[in-house]
Every structure is written in structure tokens, then in C-alpha cells.
Amino acid sequence: MRKLWLIVKREYVTRVRTKGFVIATVGVPVFSIGLFAFAIFMATRETDHTLKLVILDSSGGLGARVTQGLNYKLANGQPEFSVVKIVEQPGSDERAREELRSEVSNGQLDGYLLIPGEVAKGGPAEFHTKNPGDFGVNEHIGRAVSDAVIAQRLHDRGLQIENVSEVVQGVELKLVKVTKQGEAEEKGQTFLVALVLAFILYTTLVMYGVSTMRSVLEEKTTRIVEVLLSTAKPFHLMAGKIVGVAAVGLTQYLIWTLTAALLATYGAAMASAFRPGASFPRFHIPASLLAYFVVFFLCGYFLYASLFAAIGASSSNEQDAQQLQWPVMLPIICSMVMFNLVLRDPNSTASVALSLVPFFAPILMTLRLSAQTPPSWQIGLSIALTAVTTVGVVYFSARIYRVGVLMYGKRPSVVELVRWLRYS
Amino acid sequence: MTGTTDAAVLERVTKRYDSLTAVGDLSLRIRRGALFGLLGPNGAGKTTTLRMLMRILIPDEGSIQVLGEPLNERTQDRIGYLPEERGLYPRMQVRKLLVFLGALKGLAEGEANRRARDWLERLQLADWSEKKVIDLSKGMQQKVQFIAAVIHRPPLLILDEPFTGLDPINAVVVKDIMLELREQGSTIILSTHRMEQVEMMCDSICLINQGQNILHGELQAIKKAYGKNTVRIECSGDGDFLKQMPGLIQSVNHFGAVVEAKLRPGADPQEILKAAVDRGVRIMRFELMEPPLNDIFIERVSDAHA
Numbered sequence: 001m002r003k004l005w006l007i008v009k010r011e012y013v014t015r016v017r018t019k020g021f022v023i024a025t026v027g028v029p030v031f032s033i034g035l036f037a038f039a040i041f042m043a044t045r046e047t048d049h050t051l052k053l054v055i056l057d058s059s060g061g062l063g064a065r066v067t068q069g070l071n072y073k074l075a076n077g078q079p080e081f082s083v084v085k086i087v088e089q090p091g092s093d094e095r096a097r098e099e100l101r102s103e104v105s106n107g108q109l110d111g112y113l114l115i116p117g118e119v120a121k122g123g124p125a126e127f128h129t130k131n132p133g134d135f136g137v138n139e140h141i142g143r144a145v146s147d148a149v150i151a152q153r154l155h156d157r158g159l160q161i162e163n164v165s166e167v168v169q170g171v172e173l174k175l176v177k178v179t180k181q182g183e184a185e186e187k188g189q190t191f192l193v194a195l196v197l198a199f200i201l202y203t204t205l206v207m208y209g210v211s212t213m214r215s216v217l218e219e220k221t222t223r224i225v226e227v228l229l230s231t232a233k234p235f236h237l238m239a240g241k242i243v244g245v246a247a248v249g250l251t252q253y254l255i256w257t258l259t260a261a262l263l264a265t266y267g268a269a270m271a272s273a274f275r276p277g278a279s280f281p282r283f284h285i286p287a288s289l290l291a292y293f294v295v296f297f298l299c300g301y302f303l304y305a306s307l308f309a310a311i312g313a314s315s316s317n318e319q320d321a322q323q324l325q326w327p328v329m330l331p332i333i334c335s336m337v338m339f340n341l342v343l344r345d346p347n348s349t350a351s352v353a354l355s356l357v358p359f360f361a362p363i364l365m366t367l368r369l370s371a372q373t374p375p376s377w378q379i380g381l382s383i384a385l386t387a388v389t390t391v392g393v394v395y396f397s398a399r400i401y402r403v404g405v406l407m408y409g410k411r412p413s414v415v416e417l418v419r420w421l422r423y424s
Numbered sequence: 425m426t427g428t429t430d431a432a433v434l435e436r437v438t439k440r441y442d443s444l445t446a447v448g449d450l451s452l453r454i455r456r457g458a459l460f461g462l463l464g465p466n467g468a469g470k471t472t473t474l475r476m477l478m479r480i481l482i483p484d485e486g487s488i489q490v491l492g493e494p495l496n497e498r499t500q501d502r503i504g505y506l507p508e509e510r511g512l513y514p515r516m517q518v519r520k521l522l523v524f525l526g527a528l529k530g531l532a533e534g535e536a537n538r539r540a541r542d543w544l545e546r547l548q549l550a551d552w553s554e555k556k557v558i559d560l561s562k563g564m565q566q567k568v569q570f571i572a573a574v575i576h577r578p579p580l581l582i583l584d585e586p587f588t589g590l591d592p593i594n595a596v597v598v599k600d601i602m603l604e605l606r607e608q609g610s611t612i613i614l615s616t617h618r619m620e621q622v623e624m625m626c627d628s629i630c631l632i633n634q635g636q637n638i639l640h641g642e643l644q645a646i647k648k649a650y651g652k653n654t655v656r657i658e659c660s661g662d663g664d665f666l667k668q669m670p671g672l673i674q675s676v677n678h679f680g681a682v683v684e685a686k687l688r689p690g691a692d693p694q695e696i697l698k699a700a701v702d703r704g705v706r707i708m709r710f711e712l713m714e715p716p717l718n719d720i721f722i723e724r725v726s727d728a729h730a
Contacts, residue, residue, distance in 0.1 A: 003528055010524050014516060223511030227572065230478040230505040231528040233497075406480070419442065 004236045004243075007228075011215070011244025016251065025252050029259035036263060050078050051110040051137065054100055055086045059115045062148050063088065066115065069144030080140065084109065104130060113141065119149055120156075179286075179373065193285055194343055194370040197293055198336065200253070201363050205300055205332050208249045209308040210325065212242055216312030216401070217321055225405045234402035238313075242305045292369050295383060300362025303390040304328065306397035313404030320411040335363035346371040356382050358389035396421060430489070431456045431580050431611035432477060437486035439472050439635075446472040447635040449486070454613065454628075459606050461626035461643070462615040463717075465725055469635040470615050471508060474582055477613075478505050491579055501530045504578035508585050508615075510569045514558040518568055519544065521557060522575060529576035536575065543571040547597065562589050570598060574605065581605060584615045599625070619718040631721060633728045639720070647714040653687050654716070655696060658709035665703050672696060677719070686715065 015021055053070075057063035063086035072080040087096060103109040111129030119125050125145045127138070147164040154161050161167055176183050177190060216238070219225040228237055307328045315321035338360070342351045346368040355364040356378065365382045368374050403420040404412070412420070434452040438445065447469040454460045464470050475481040476488060479495045490499040513521055519540050526536030544553045547567045552560055557568065566589045574581060583602070587595045602625070606612055614626060622629060622643075629646065631639035639646065657663060663683035666676050672691040677684040687693060693712050700707055 006524065006527050014513075219511075219513075222514055223507070223509040224513055225511065226475075226480065226507040226509060227505065227511055227525065227569075228528070229480045230503070230507070231500060231525075406475075 003232045004240050007232065007236060007240025008244045008247065011241055012247045015244070015248045021248065021252070025255050029256060032259070033263060050074070050082045051080065052108075053081055053083050054103075054109055054112040055083055056096065056100065056112055056114045057086055057088050058090060058117050059119050059152075060088075060090070060117070062115050062119065062145075062152055065148035065151055066113070066144050069147050070140065072140050080137075101128070104128060113145070115145065119145070120152060190371060191343070193289075194367050195339075197366050197370055198339060198363050201297060201300060201366060202332060202336050204249055204297070205304045205362070206329065208245050208301070209304045209328070209332075212245045212305045213308035213312035213321055213325060214318075215241055215245065216309050216405070217315055217318065220313060220315075220405050221317070229405070234405070235398045237405075238306065238309050238398055238401045242302065242309060245305065246301060288373075289369050292379065292383075293366055296362040296366050296386070299383070299386045299390045303358070303362070303386070303393050304332065306390075306394045310397035310400040310404065313401040314407075314412050314417065316408050316411070324411065331359035332363070335360045338364060339367065342367045343371055346374065352378060356385060358386040361386045399423075429456055430454060431458065431491060432613070433489045434473070434476075435487045435489075437473075437476065437483045437488060439469075439476060439481060439483050445635055447476070447483075447632075450632065450635065450637050451486075452630055452637060452640065454611060456611050457606065457609060458628050459602070459612045459614065459626050461622035461629040462613055462632070463617075463619075463622060463629055463721060464632040468632045470632065471584065472635075473632070474505075474507075474584060474613070474615060477582060478503060501576070502579050504529075504573040504576065504581040506569060506573040506581075506583045506586055510566060510589075512557045512565060512568060512572075515556055517554055518549065518557055518560065519553040522568065522571055525572045526575040529578075531576055539575050540571070543575060547571065547594075563591060563594060566590055567594060567598075570601075574601070577605075577608075578610065580611045580613070582613045582615075585617070586614070587616070587618065587621065619716065619721060623717045629717075631724055633725050636728075638728050639724050643717070646720065647717075650715045650720065652712050652714055653689075654713050654719070655685050655687065655693050656709070656711045656713060657683050657685065657696075657700075657707065659683070659700065660706040660708075663705075665700060665705060666696070669696065669699060682709075684716070684719075686719065 055063045055066060067083045067086065070081040070083065074080050089096065097112075097114075100109065100112045104111055111127060114126040114128065116123055116125070127141050129137075132138070143165070147168070150168055151161055151164045154164075154167075219228070219237075225237070232240075308325065311321055311324045311328065315324055338354060342354065342364050345351060351364070351368060352374070354360050355368050355374070357364075361382045365374075365379070365386075369379070399421050400417055403423050430453055432452070432454040434450055437447055437450045437452075439447040450469070450473065452473075462470055462473065472481060476483050477490060477495075479500050488495050491502055493499055516524075519537070522540035522543070523533055523536040526539060527533050531539070541550075541553065544550050547570075549560075549564060549567060552564060557565060560568065570586065573583065581602075586598055586602070590598060602612055602614075614622065616622060626643055628642045629639070630637060657666075658681060663676070663678065666673055666683065666685050672688060672695055674686045674688050677686075685696070687696075697707070697710055
């Protein structure tokens, strides 16, 4: 056990000290925070000066209504928009537009709004501006035009309406998820939680699996493996590598999770400070889901990492390893391809069957668990099958590893691999 | 009984890979304190034998005892191993790597650290101890690998071609350390193709061919069994006259400056000297000796193949 510990420690320490690890571990949260802050900044940013607009109205009278609708105020109390003039013109006048275009481009105007005659029949209005990326402004103008058109249509049918927005106010559909524990308001968390959990599993299995494979291959090609084998059992070498890599992965996840937790707490507070009323969906991940996730995470990780280790041990170079890794990658990728199928109908025969297959179970059962709690016997059976398969796969991988690390030369065939299993 | 006097005992050991028998029914006894030469042509099964001693490979048949016990984890820790194919972690610091390998062999990390420093100092690698392995020259890596094999002061040291890649100065350093370790009681198994090294250093040998033990014993006794049947001559001319005496001489081996001639059984070396003087050849050196190990090796191996 002392040797296993030494091997794990070496693997962990050398990996954690690499530049790649530091960059990924620090870089990802910094990048995410940056992106998050930028998004909040962009979303809550308001122009600090009144925008000067000209309305080019070919609709015959909508211009005035739109102007009424553009009564938004900036944070400093100034109006957001100031309509300099409304140009009423029956048809399209290229010369007038040309003039406006140059005024916008030299900064005399912030933009001009084109309301064609077809707008009443559902045609589009156009807002010409130098900065079409300001969502707040765009939304306000869009709403003003919309309201004006709706009011006009109602007016044409004989209804005189003062405040259109109030009349056309839609109804929000709240989704409430019913679980055994009770009911919880759904704002897309189920999908998001499922996506995040499946993605964590997928990246871990692939990234750390391939990393384990490379590392085994490196020990083989540098031939240090023979020195190690003269002191430690092959199983300890393989297990030490897998556990060491896993510890590195967990360290990384821990750092990321803490950052995410901080972001979620302070980010929400920050966002609501910027923009009162901004609400964030509350993520409630039940403890049972987390517990199952850990079980499937560990089973899946050891299942695939030991296969990857066996591949690294059977190869003599990177190319061989890349070819051999495909059969192992395939079930992981398939699990992700079936993501939607399972999430849409987690209790269909296909979903149930697939989530019982050990190589798919880690990702697909986690998906089902995050959508709605499957019957206990299915969870139990899935865990049992996966665990038994994992133990078997680790055992056979260790045997292949033991023989493979000392074999150099051409890539072994499947027949040879099977023969290796029988070596004493 | 074997436990006390033998460092390693192999009894009827067989190792097969599919249809190939790498080692077949090999029995071998290595005395404690010996500097033992394991010889054999390429592919004879030397590496397989060493790997079985290291418990890297498990024999299909037969038994192996090391330092008085059947192979187990404890025996593994009491052996030092320098494999023929050298291997170190290229991106690890030299000293840290040695501490890791020493700790794997059972040393406490502090002790491993202290010893690593001493050894690096002794092999003139002190300035390189904090560098990565990859930054070292091949010869330096070779020395680091040697330290890794001896850092835990193993009672049994297995060295597979320890001198390849070393310049003459470092080769002498390594040789001196080997002799010193033997002085302190270690048993050393030396596997090499360099017969002159075996001849100068080893006290007992085993020659294996195609996985079989074909010659085994004390080096002096083996050579004595062949008798003084070889003359080494340093003379003017190219020693062509030797070829004109097929009745006396079985074979001639030219080395450039010296010629070695193997006598036929019963031939009188005096006759050769006389023939040389008669032909006006100037003799600088004329030595009657036991056959060089190289000749014994070649003879035994080609006999085995015949």
C-alpha cells in the first residue's frame, strides 16, 4: 500500500505542477468570470446620453404613435430618445435616406427609423444605426413600433386604446416540476443540471482517460516501466496512475466548483445590483442525485480509465494508441448522442434499456436521475451491473497492462490481446 | 540449506511465450558475495532470466529463491536492477526522481534524499541534481540510472550492460563502485557481451544459449579445464607463418598487433617458437595462456548450434 501511495503521490504532484494544469485550473474560472462580468455589463449597460432619431414614415401616421411610445427615461432622468423630426413621405425617397445616412455616419444623428407602409400587414420596420448591438435600445424601439402598429390595427377595427402595452401584455407559463419531495418551480434547471452533469462525466471520461493512456504509454516508451516493475506490482502501477490522474481531476473540479459557487452567490447579487429585479433560477440539486452522480462518476471513471490504461500499455507509439482508443471512445460518445432521446422521455423502453448497459449507464442513468427519479430497482440494477463490469474490466485491463508494458513492436491484434490474458 | 550461502537459486525454471521457449529448464546457483557473469548470445534468454529474478515475469515452471527466500515483495526490495533498456522520467528533477525510486525500494524519503545527494556528489552530478532528466547527456542519465539501482544498498545487484554509453573515465568509476559494493558484501550479477570485462571482474559465470545453461561455474576452474592451449604472439610481420603449421595449430585469431593461436591437443608450443626463429620472424612477446573467454564463448555457442 505504501508503494501505491508513492505512485499516486508522484503522479499527482508532477501533474499539478505542470504549466498546463495551472493554466487550465486558473484560466477556466478567470475566463468564465470575465465572460460572466462582460455579459452582465453588456446586458445592463445603458446609453448615457439621449439618442437623436429621425423617423421616416411611409405608413401614414404611425410616426406620431411610435414617438409617443419612445417615452423611456435614462437612469439620470433624461429621456432615452429624442425624435428630432418625423418625415412623412408616401413612397420611398432614396434622396432623403441618403441624407439621413450621412447624418448618422457623421454623428449628427444616432439613427433613423424606417416605417414602411407594409408594416401594418406584418412587414418589418428598419432601424438604421451605427451601433446595432445595444439590446436595450433595440428592444425599446421594437416595442414602441409594435405597440404603435397594434394600436393602429385596433383603431382601424374601431377600438380606441390608450395604453396598448397593458392590453397586449402576454401571460407567462410557469413550469412546476413534481417530485416525490414536493414541487419546485422549473426555469430550465432540469435541463441545465442534466447537461452539466452529463458534460462533466463526458469530459472527465474522455480527457482524463486519454491522459491516463498517454501517461502509461510514456512510461512504456521511456522504458522506466521496467524499473518500476522491478519494485512494484503491475496492478499498483496501473491503479496508482488511474487514482493519481483522478485526484488531479478532482482537484481541478473542486477549484472550479468553488469558483462557480462564488459566482452563483455573488454573481446574482452583483447582477441584481446592476439591474434590480433580475432574477436567477435557483439551482436545487437533490442530495440523492449528487450521491448517485458520485457513484456513477467513480464507476465510469475506473471502467474507462482502466481500459485507456490497457490501451496505452498495448501500444508502442502514439499513432497505435490513437487507433486503439476508438472502440473505447465510442460508447462515451454514443451516450452523449443519446442525450436528447433519454432526456425527452426518460422512462421509455429505450431509455431504460440503455441506462442499464454498463458502458452507457454512467452518463445515461445520471441523465434519467436528473430528469425524474427512476424506479429503485432500475437504479440498483444499473449500479450493480456497472460495478460488476467495472471490477471485471479493471481485472482484465490489469492483465493486459502487465504483459503489454513489456511488449514492444507492432500493435497487438485482438487475438494476441486475448492470449495475453492467459499469461501467468 | 541453500538459503545461507546462495544469493540466488533457480531450479528447473521455464518461461514460454506462446510457442517460443525463452528459458527452458534452467538451473542456476549464484553464491553470496560473487561477482557473477551472465553471458549468452543475443536472444539467449538473459533478459527473461533477469526479469524473472526481479519478479517482473513469473516462471511457468520451476522455482526461484533469492537471498534465501522464495521471491516475494521483500526480496524485490532487496535487489537493485539496472535494466538494459534504460528508463527515467524525462521531465522529472534528477534528485526527486532518485528519491521517488529510493522510496519505492523502501527507504524513508529523508534518507533517500540524503543518499541521492551523496551519490550525485560522488558521480559528479551534484550540479545537475535540480535539473530535469531530459537536460542531461546520455552518459549522465546512465549514471543516474546506476544510482537508482544502488541507492538502497541492495544485497543483490543486477546490472544489465552497465558500461554501455559510459566514457572510459566513468566506466572506471562505475567499475570501482561495483567492486566496492562487493567488498561490502553485495552479490552482483553482471550481464554483458563484453567478454574482457567479465574476464577481469567476474569470479563465476554462466553461459546460456537458447534458454539453456550450457556452461556454469567458477571462471578460473572453467579456464583451467581448457588448459594453457593458446599462445599469444607479438612479432614482426603479420604472423603468416602460423598458417603453415596445420599440424600444430587449430585456429588463428588476428587482432592486428597481436595474434592468438589455438594449439592442437598435445602440440608443443616450443615448436612454434622454433619455427618463428627459423623463418627470421622477430618475436617481441610469446605467451602461453588459457583460452580467452571470448573463444570459449564462441566455441560453446557454435557447438550448441552444431
